[in-house]
Amino acid sequence: MTTNSPMTDTATDERRARDGVRVIQDHQHTVEIVSDSGEGAQKCGQIFGAVSAKMGNGVWTVEIIPAEIQPPARSPAGASGNRIRIGTEEVTNWGDRTNVCVAFNEQVLIARHRLDGLESDATLLVENMWKDHRDEDIRAEWAAAIEELSGSGYRIVEVPMEEQCLTVVDDARKGKNMFALGMLCWIFDRDLDLAKEQIAHAFRKKSEAVYDKNVKLLELGYSWADEHLEVRVDVPTKHSADGMVVMNGNQAIAFGAVAAGMELAAMYPITPATSVSHQLGEIFHKFGGVVHQAEDEIAAAGVAIGASYSGKVAFTITSGPGLALKTEFLGLAIMSEIPLVVVDVQRGGPSTGLPTKVEQSDLLATIFGQPGDAPHVVMAPATIEECFHAIVTARRIAETFRTVVVVLTDANLATGVQPFPRPTLDAAWMGTRPDMSPVPEGKRPYEWDLNTGLSQRFIPGQPGGMHTLTGLAHDEDSHVAYASAINQHSSAMRSRKLAVLQSTLQPPKVDGPDSGDLLVVGWGSTRGAIEEAVENARAEGLAVSSVHVRFLSPLEPGLKEIFQRFRKVMTVEINYSDDPGEPFITDENRRRGQLAWLLRASTLVDVDCWTRVLGEPLRPGVILDVIRTHMPKGGAA
Amino acid sequence: MSDYEGVQARWCPGCGDHSVLTAAQRLLAAEQLKPEETVFVSGIGCSSRFPHYVNSYGFHGLHGRALPVATGVKLNRPDLHVFVVMGDGDCTSIGAAHWLHATRYNVDMVALMLDNNIYGLTKMQTSPTTPQGYKSNTQPLGSYLPALNPIETTLGITNASFVAQTAEWMPAHLYATLEAAYRHKGFAFVRILQRCPVFTGDLYQDAVRNPDMIEMLEHPDGIEVPDLHQIYKNVARHDPRNMEAARELAEKTDLIRVGVFFRDESRPRYEETRHLPLHSTDEKIEILNDELDKYAV
Numbered sequence: 001m002t003t004n005s006p007m008t009d010t011a012t013d014e015r016r017a018r019d020g021v022r023v024i025q026d027h028q029h030t031v032e033i034v035s036d037s038g039e040g041a042q043k044c045g046q047i048f049g050a051v052s053a054k055m056g057n058g059v060w061t062v063e064i065i066p067a068e069i070q071p072p073a074r075s076p077a078g079a080s081g082n083r084i085r086i087g088t089e090e091v092t093n094w095g096d097r098t099n100v101c102v103a104f105n106e107q108v109l110i111a112r113h114r115l116d117g118l119e120s121d122a123t124l125l126v127e128n129m130w131k132d133h134r135d136e137d138i139r140a141e142w143a144a145a146i147e148e149l150s151g152s153g154y155r156i157v158e159v160p161m162e163e164q165c166l167t168v169v170d171d172a173r174k175g176k177n178m179f180a181l182g183m184l185c186w187i188f189d190r191d192l193d194l195a196k197e198q199i200a201h202a203f204r205k206k207s208e209a210v211y212d213k214n215v216k217l218l219e220l221g222y223s224w225a226d227e228h229l230e231v232r233v234d235v236p237t238k239h240s241a242d243g244m245v246v247m248n249g250n251q252a253i254a255f256g257a258v259a260a261g262m263e264l265a266a267m268y269p270i271t272p273a274t275s276v277s278h279q280l281g282e283i284f285h286k287f288g289g290v291v292h293q294a295e296d297e298i299a300a301a302g303v304a305i306g307a308s309y310s311g312k313v314a315f316t317i318t319s320g321p322g323l324a325l326k327t328e329f330l331g332l333a334i335m336s337e338i339p340l341v342v343v344d345v346q347r348g349g350p351s352t353g354l355p356t357k358v359e360q361s362d363l364l365a366t367i368f369g370q371p372g373d374a375p376h377v378v379m380a381p382a383t384i385e386e387c388f389h390a391i392v393t394a395r396r397i398a399e400t401f402r403t404v405v406v407v408l409t410d411a412n413l414a415t416g417v418q419p420f421p422r423p424t425l426d427a428a429w430m431g432t433r434p435d436m437s438p439v440p441e442g443k444r445p446y447e448w449d450l451n452t453g454l455s456q457r458f459i460p461g462q463p464g465g466m467h468t469l470t471g472l473a474h475d476e477d478s479h480v481a482y483a484s485a486i487n488q489h490s491s492a493m494r495s496r497k498l499a500v501l502q503s504t505l506q507p508p509k510v511d512g513p514d515s516g517d518l519l520v521v522g523w524g525s526t527r528g529a530i531e532e533a534v535e536n537a538r539a540e541g542l543a544v545s546s547v548h549v550r551f552l553s554p555l556e557p558g559l560k561e562i563f564q565r566f567r568k569v570m571t572v573e574i575n576y577s578d579d580p581g582e583p584f585i586t587d588e589n590r591r592r593g594q595l596a597w598l599l600r601a602s603t604l605v606d607v608d609c610w611t612r613v614l615g616e617p618l619r620p621g622v623i624l625d626v627i628r629t630h631m632p633k634g635g636a637a
Numbered sequence: 638m639s640d641y642e643g644v645q646a647r648w649c650p651g652c653g654d655h656s657v658l659t660a661a662q663r664l665l666a667a668e669q670l671k672p673e674e675t676v677f678v679s680g681i682g683c684s685s686r687f688p689h690y691v692n693s694y695g696f697h698g699l700h701g702r703a704l705p706v707a708t709g710v711k712l713n714r715p716d717l718h719v720f721v722v723m724g725d726g727d728c729t730s731i732g733a734a735h736w737l738h739a740t741r742y743n744v745d746m747v748a749l750m751l752d753n754n755i756y757g758l759t760k761m762q763t764s765p766t767t768p769q770g771y772k773s774n775t776q777p778l779g780s781y782l783p784a785l786n787p788i789e790t791t792l793g794i795t796n797a798s799f800v801a802q803t804a805e806w807m808p809a810h811l812y813a814t815l816e817a818a819y820r821h822k823g824f825a826f827v828r829i830l831q832r833c834p835v836f837t838g839d840l841y842q843d844a845v846r847n848p849d850m851i852e853m854l855e856h857p858d859g860i861e862v863p864d865l866h867q868i869y870k871n872v873a874r875h876d877p878r879n880m881e882a883a884r885e886l887a888e889k890t891d892l893i894r895v896g897v898f899f900r901d902e903s904r905p906r907y908e909e910t911r912h913l914p915l916h917s918t919d920e921k922i923e924i925l926n927d928e929l930d931k932y933a934v
Contacts, residue, residue, distance in 0.1 A: 053934045241934035251932070258925055261918070264713055283928050287921050290911050292712065295738035299705040302698075302735075306709020309696060310676070310717065314709070332699055419934050425925055427918045460694040460710070460717055463673045468643065468688040468695025479644065480689070 023232045028058075028087035030095045030119075031188075033180055034112060035104035036073045037066055037080040040177030044102075045082020046417065047181055047198040051190050052084065053246045053419040056237030058091035059084060060528070061248075061417035062617065065356040074130075074138070076111035083117075086188070088238050091418070092383070092528025096621040098122055100187060100233070102180045104161070105130055106145035113149055115616075120153045123231065125183060127176070128158035157229065159183070164224055168216045178214045182221020188233055192222065245422045249387040249413030249525075253343055254279035256391030257315060258287055259423065261430030262341070264314040266292040266303040271355040272411040273319045273345035297322035301329035301342075308333075308340050309469070310460050311434050313395050315341035320349045320362045323406075324369070330404050331370040332471040334494065337446065337457065339398035339405075341391065346410040346524075348615055357615035358411040360524050361575040363594040366406050367553045375495045376404040378553035382527035385420035386550075387413055392429045399431065401497045402457055408552070410574070412525040412617045439464035444476040446490070453496035498554040505551055507558025512538060512545030515565035517632050520546040521607070522572050523595050526618050530572055533623035544627055552598065560603040568632040570608035571596045572623055577611040641665045641672065646690040651838075653805035653831025654684050657751060660812045661720070662691065664819060675718045678707040680732060682724035683758045683833075684751035701732025704739040704748065708907075711744045715908055718819075719746040726756050729765040729785055740794040742907035743824045747815070750787060750826070751805075753833040754840055761836040768840070787828045788898055789887040792880065798823035798904040800883070801860075801897045805831035806845050807869075810853070810895055813860045822902050830893070844893050854886065854896030877901075 031048065035041035042063060049061040064081045071078030085095040097119040103109035103126045112118055130142040149156060165172035165179050178199070185195055199214050247255070253276050257265060265284070267277045277291050284291055294300035300316045307314035318326060323344045333340045346362045348354025367378050377397055381390040387409055394405040439458055445467040448455045458465030473481040473490065481487055510519075511531050522530045527548045534546040545566070549556055563569045573593040578585045592600070593609035600607050610626045612618065641662040648654045665675060675693035679685035681700035688695025694717075698706050707721045728736050728750045739748065755773065756762040762775040766787065770779040791800045799821040803814040811829065818825035832841050844850045852871040855861045859877040866872060871892060875882060877900040886894055916924065 244934040245929055245932040246934050247932045255925070255929065258921075258928075261921075264709070266709070285912060286924050286928075288913050288915060290712065292709075294705065295734050298702065299708075299735055299738070302702045302705025303709035303712065305698075306678070306696070306706035306711075307713035308709075309706070310710040310714040312713075314713070328699055329702065422929060422933065425922045425929075427922060430918050430921065458694075460676050460714065461673055463671075466672050466692055466694055468677075468691075468697050470689070470695075470697040471699060472697070 021230055021232055023234050025234050029233050029235050030085040030098045032081060032083045032098045032101040034064060034079045034081035034108040036078050037071055039104050039173055041081035043202055044177035044181045045084055047202060048184050049084045049417050050198050050246060051194045052086045054194050054241055055191060056239050056241045057235055058087040058089050059419060060091040060094055062094045063415040074105050074107045076107050079108035079111040086235050088236050093532060093620060094617050096619040104176055106142050110145045123155045125157050125159050127161045129162040164220055165217060168220060169213060175217045178217035179221035182218040183225040186222045186225035243422055244419040246417060246419040248415055248417045249384045249409055250275045251279045252384050252387035253391055256388040259425055259429050260392040260395040262315055262395060263289045263312055264307040265317060266294050266300040267317045268294050268297045268300045270319045270322045272347055272414045273317045276317045297325035301326035305329060305333050305338055305340055309338050313339045313341060313398050317343045319345050319347050327369050331374050333404045334374040334376050335471050336469045337402040339402055341394045341398050342406045344406055344408050345414045346408060354615045358574055358617055359613055360410060360573050363552060366408060373491055375498045378406045379551050380408040380524040382524060382548050384413060384416060384418045388423055401501055403497060410525050434459050436462050445478045446476045448493040452500045453493040502554035502557055505556050508547050508549055508556050510545050510547050510562060516543035516545050517567045518544045519566035519569045520572055523549045529618045529620045529623055532620040533627060536624050537627045542631060555602055563603055563605040569605055570610060570630055573611040574618060575611050576613050577609050638662050638666045641692050643690045643692045649835055651834035654751060656805045656808055657829055658690055660815050663812060664815050670718050676710055677720045677722060678703045679722040680727035682727055684722055684724045687722040701727050704735040707746055708739060708744050711746055712908055712911055721746060721748040723750050725752040725764045725766045729787055737794055740791055740824055741796045743796050743798050743904050744907050745822055747818045747825045750828045751831055752828050753831050753837055755833055755836045757833045757836055791826050792884050792887055792899055796904050798901050799825035800899045802828045803895050805829055809865055810862050813862050817860045817897060823904060823906055850893055852892040852894045854894055859897030859900060
């Protein structure tokens, strides 16, 4: 493990800025690097995020991803890159707007402006090779864009990135990202040695010469900034970074799966879930694990089920459209009580929807999507750290309760990068190898405990356990049920297991006072943004608290009781709901947020909601506005 | 053989499935496979009730999806003997993608396609292998399209390693084929021609009555059933390593050909990519900690 003090002596020396340099102190700052796809902005952002984390800042990184691999160059739709929010304290979400933006052309920059992604006083560092480009159209586009931007109060700095980079490399497209990194390292006073370490890691599969060139570009960007820029930003570090790991949610899932002792992952490529399998592909074989890339989503579920049936719990990884295809197989696993873990990294839907963007729209389909009554477990980690631990928990629940556990994450968690306390690995997490001892005579394959619905599962290889598992209605012997009472009884037994699981769960913790005017309820990746907004609202004197639900099926206990202590309860979610007051929308026909549906049905509390499907994570500032406008009228509670 | 009997079979009297079940039970007994180490995986359809009637572990899953489940079982547990039982609807229609890919994966298992040329359980709908012109409830004027040829199709799939055809009314040949399929290391695809006495009883009647309509393909590397030579006069020597000849034979429609069309044990098997866990839990934790080090801040 590498440890670094937050600020080395070298960095302190480098702090001696030339005259006229102003240093802004801020407890949090947001940086973006945007380019055409393939120009390496993401690599620059990732390294900047990693260096900041290593220096002890709180960090939250999100990717800005176009849907195509090679969208047209210099187009607003093609903006690709990273957004990194760093802070003195832990950073739990991507924030509201960007303070410093490095853009490789003015078109991707204008895209960020039009999406309201930039703070009104943001510093924009933009490549100026387009200004005097030989192509007249490009020159005109530049002029128009700069005019559109200059009306907004931004500080626009033209940077001759191309010209500078060409002094080091022949193709500046392959070098601007490290030049940009150098500039950012100067602005934020990052430790250059740490940056070099990260460059070495990023290019570990390339030659020494590639590393040298990238370091030269980094230093070039740094010294250019030192000569030409006038503002530096100091986001003090408070914590030592000791004992932390930094990764994205998909990586955390991959590590969680290994820590959970799982040995087979079956998948079919689907954005934004696929990178779980990339991470697993790198490490899984060292543990005897295998990633099976199946011929389709259905087969991926089938292979995972076949593997689970014959031994240790396996898992399959997908996103909404893939989950739809797996539906029939999930029903089979629930019906025949085969433990299985399914990870759904949600994206915008329905249909192909917004493949690279965040949404929380699979909740109801995940819980109720199977035809017939198919009770199973659905849980949603709220942070990247929880992604890791959720898989460990999911494996254990799947095995104990002989059922399917779906873990719902989303594109925000999948691509967000955040440092979190390194898990202390525990042998118990890996579970034991399945019991293969002979099955006592007379013991039946579905010998349901009448109280709990639980039963022991027989695994191929166990003498005396031979039976044919079936998706048909079946009795305790796994024989096809021809009597109607059997179906009623076996349905009750499968349903009972959820109630038993629910009885083992703790009521969720209320963030803030446990009574008040408004309670905001969330689930999944929105936790950081909601809590930041709620805390800011409380600072304004509003009596607001929040609660975050991790178990969606079964729902956590005690929700109704918590709700009753607030004058008003509302959910904030990233899925579609009708806004009151729109044409034809009445209280009766209003389609509500998906968690709101669930909560209303299970608590009979008149839960309101505010949801948006903008293809981006929620911004704490926007949620704060929502809180202000949704406060119940009349006196305080 | 009674060691391998499950619950009483509920197929119609005269159904070809009975004869396949008997052959399979005979094979398990002859090879002395432990019931607990044997898994029969099936889909949905008449023939997919098969696992219930065998005393072994059974997996009666989804229509068309037996092959992915069996692949998962074998990937996870190479020690188990895996048999797949599918119908023609399962294999060549709703689960056709899996047929293609399971053939290419070449995972060591026996895949039996019980082909009665019709959807039986759902009461007589046209299947991809229903002969052109044959009437059904969904195509009462007769099937519009030429029937899909499963042997020709399987032989066309890259990495196919064992492709055979046999018939339910030739028990000795059926048994010899199953035995060869079981002993083959790799994915052994066997199409079993069979009659559905209720819906397609007439289909193979001529062939059942007239052995001259059958040609047995024989070779020491495939199967040889000399006991049948008295009845079946058409015996052709076919080297199952000869893919070109196999494809030529599969295309011909003059006679019904049974035997091993193709067999090659040198083809890569997908489960060989799997390295079973070699480490104790403590060792795994150590390795995982090393991996986490790379992400340490």
